[in-house]
Amino acid sequence: MSVSYSRRLRAAVAAAAMITTATAAVVAGTSAANADTASSVPARFEQPREQLKALDFEALSTAGWSGADNAATADPAASTEPAEVAPEPAPAPPPPPAVTPDELARIVPGIQPEKIEQYIAPLNDAMVHNGIDTPVRQAAFIAQLAVESDSFRTFEEYASGRAYEGRADLGNTQPGDGVRYKGRGAIQITGRHNYEKLSEHTGVDFVAHPELLSAPENAFTTAAWYWTSRNLNQVADTAGIVRVSEIVNGGHHALSRRIADFERGLNVLIQP
Template identity: 40%
Template sequence: MIPVDGDFILAVAPRFSGEKAEAQMRIVGQISAIFAPTLASYQINTRLRIAHFMGQVTHECAGFRTTEEFASGAAYEGRSDLGNDQIGDGKRYKGRGLLQLTGRANYRLYGKKLNLPLEDDPEIAGDPAISLKIACEYWKSRNINRFADLDDLIKVTKLVNGGRRGLDDRRKYLQKAKNALAAIEGIRVALNEGENAVVLRRGSFGDKVGELQQLLVDKGFVISIDNDFGAGTEGAVIMFQKQNGLKVDGIVGKSTWDKLAAANNSK
């Protein structure tokens, strides 16, 4: 299980001051200890899955400073597509949670999924711990992991909000999450005496990926140097491993770093 917690969330989310900062710290503080195990229980358990989840929820909950939409909810009054069939349902079942659960029908549906009285007591959907579970349950119900695995931000965004609203913002948080995860998962291994290297794989992001990409380019591979370990970089690593009798897994550990360094020094 990747140990993502409150520090990780704050590394991704924007920073605020005053009342906004207090609201953010209240929410993050309540979910910090349960964040990693909750995500893991929903198979949101790889770098790409966690990064995409963070990219979406950070945008949707305004940087973890609210679990309830700022509007009154009056705009949802009478919305039959949301199951709002009683007077006052618009405001009663306004958007709440990290991914903004909205409408009587959805409160009823996710209440049943989580065995919680969300329809009878909709305000509990704004509780940070409950809102995290709702977001994960929604993620699972739409099978969003399959597109996170492909690093497909546009399809993930469409499944979350039905369009491309806030795409640039979501992309920014996705990249920040990749950076934060690279720092957490940057397992240090001995390369040469007194020298270390990071274990890298698809989904890794940061300067060490750029260093790897430069070494591969120096060996004749045609890839972009963009600090993002995507499909192209993975393909080049796999080919390099095949050419050099290494374990072919697309993961850059000690043996692959050694070969790359040796090949570069022999030029």
């Protein structure tokens, strides 16, 4: 087994230091007792070369000396310099709101001021999570909600719902379905069939508890579900607000207002 020159030198210096110290102690002690006797102590290591010859480097190399120590000796900087730690990345800033309270008030002039603070967060959350993320899509979505909910005054249709009784196209096949599943939510979802689909999507049993659909915490989530289930983002992008209104309403009810609210919303969102 080979021992590097630096290791030999370190061993020699250490051993020589111990020998010199021990010899000096013996000589000093002997001088105190008897100077003549001190001069007769044999000097085994009289020359540095003799000291080096006397060291058993092979034994030293196997008695606690390791390859790791040799590697550290070869490059002292590698064992003493701390590893450089990369700085923590800065947290990403929160995304800006899709629509500000001021913008909502300008898009829907009839909205009650106290409703703005209550509804702005769930409205934005519904849009952000459903790809309603351009001025055209947002203006179309808000225009439909504004008409369907009477400027966010109600999330339940004013009419009784009897007009929907027996409407097979809405899935109202059981007695009382018209009233039970009348329009609710920010987009006035109507009919047993839509309530069933919505329950499957959200995990909330709106079929057994249709009144839950008019609760504010559900009104915007369910409106966004209806919007995406009809692929209305693409319809708004390509076919325009009239076709969006026809799909939402099933006809042309309040079409002129839907168009006016859309145009106002587009102006506000493009030039805030």
